[in-house]
Amino acid sequence: MPEAESVTDPAASCEDLVKVFRSATGETHALRGIGLEVHPGALTVVAGPSGSGKSSLLTMLGARDRPSAGTLTVLGGDIGAASTRDLRQLRRRRIGFVPQRSALGVFPHLRAVDQLRQVAGWRGARTDDPADALAAVGLGHRADHLPLALSGGEQQRLAVALALAGSPALIVADEPTAELDHANADVVVDALLAAAAAGAAVVISSHDERIMHRADRLLRLRHGVLSSETTRRDTTGVIDATGRLQLPPAVLDLFPSRRVVVEIGADGVRLRAPEEES
Numbered sequence: 001m002p003e004a005e006s007v008t009d010p011a012a013s014c015e016d017l018v019k020v021f022r023s024a025t026g027e028t029h030a031l032r033g034i035g036l037e038v039h040p041g042a043l044t045v046v047a048g049p050s051g052s053g054k055s056s057l058l059t060m061l062g063a064r065d066r067p068s069a070g071t072l073t074v075l076g077g078d079i080g081a082a083s084t085r086d087l088r089q090l091r092r093r094r095i096g097f098v099p100q101r102s103a104l105g106v107f108p109h110l111r112a113v114d115q116l117r118q119v120a121g122w123r124g125a126r127t128d129d130p131a132d133a134l135a136a137v138g139l140g141h142r143a144d145h146l147p148l149a150l151s152g153g154e155q156q157r158l159a160v161a162l163a164l165a166g167s168p169a170l171i172v173a174d175e176p177t178a179e180l181d182h183a184n185a186d187v188v189v190d191a192l193l194a195a196a197a198a199g200a201a202v203v204i205s206s207h208d209e210r211i212m213h214r215a216d217r218l219l220r221l222r223h224g225v226l227s228s229e230t231t232r233r234d235t236t237g238v239i240d241a242t243g244r245l246q247l248p249p250a251v252l253d254l255f256p257s258r259r260v261v262v263e264i265g266a267d268g269v270r271l272r273a274p275e276e277e278s
């Protein structure tokens with residue numbers, strides 16, 4: 001897989017990204033044409049109601065699934081075109097991933113400290129101190145434990161430590177604080193922000209407003225499309241490839257009849273509800 005990206009390139013980007021799941025009972029369109037970029041040095045949070053497509057999107061950004069249509073580039077590689085072997089290498093060496101069921105993100109038969117050594121080794125970082133990595137997620141006292149001896153929240157924090165081990169270029173975590181209390185959620189977000197500050201591109205999904213407030217960039221999904229993008233400076237609606245405009249939820253509330261008058265003037269474009277005086 002070509003790895004021609006430069007330091008200023010997005011770590012991951014997609015255009016018109018579509019994911020359709022097919023089963024005996026029919027098709028589910030989980031993602032309906034998404035365009036976005038994930039940047040190094042920033043924490044991007046993906047939010048949205050249950051079923052809006054967060055896991056489907058993160059699974060693909062983590063190079064664990066291929067698009068049904070559209071383009072997806074991760075760390076310079078075209079995910080739709082890459083061989084299974086190339087994808088496996090990319091994931092192992094350069095992407096830290098925390099699955100939604102975090103127990104699936106740990107190795108059941110290895111002590112916590114040995115798991116960290118193993119993963120850091122894959123990423124060419126054999127000098128990393130596993131004790132530091134465990135301490136960073138508040139698990140310093142669990143180094144010699146097997147996952148079975150850890151609580152659900154501790155397993156989730158171990159999965160985060162493994163995703164961070166060896167400083168991968170891209171870290172993708174699907175609801176990495178879902179099983180944690182506020183204090184431990186803050187510890188995990190601190191660790192993810194530290195990785196971003198060190199240059200990684202970090203993208204996580206979350207339902208937690210407190211975590212959304214800590215994001216450098218907040219992307220909201222609705223019914224498989226991107227509905228808004230909020231940075232520390234502003235909130236923008238999203239126009240898809242066919243020209244449909246997705247308004248941020250707070251703005252949508254201003255259009256109760258779901259109709260909009262578009263006025264084009266010398267100063268720019270104004271959107272108003274038909275009920276509103278022009």
Ligand SMILES: Nc1ncnc2c1ncn2[C@@H]1O[C@H](COP(=O)(O)OP(=O)(O)OP(=O)(O)O)[C@@H](O)[C@H]1O
Binds near residue numbers: 021051054100
């Ligand atoms: N493997 C699959 N096979 C069939 N349908 C699927 C599959 N995975 C997800 N879906 C469907 O795709 C849609 C999006 O699911 P996804 O898990 O991406 O949403 P989500 O926003 O992560 O939801 P949650 O917050 O509940 O985890 C849902 O309608 C879901 O039922």
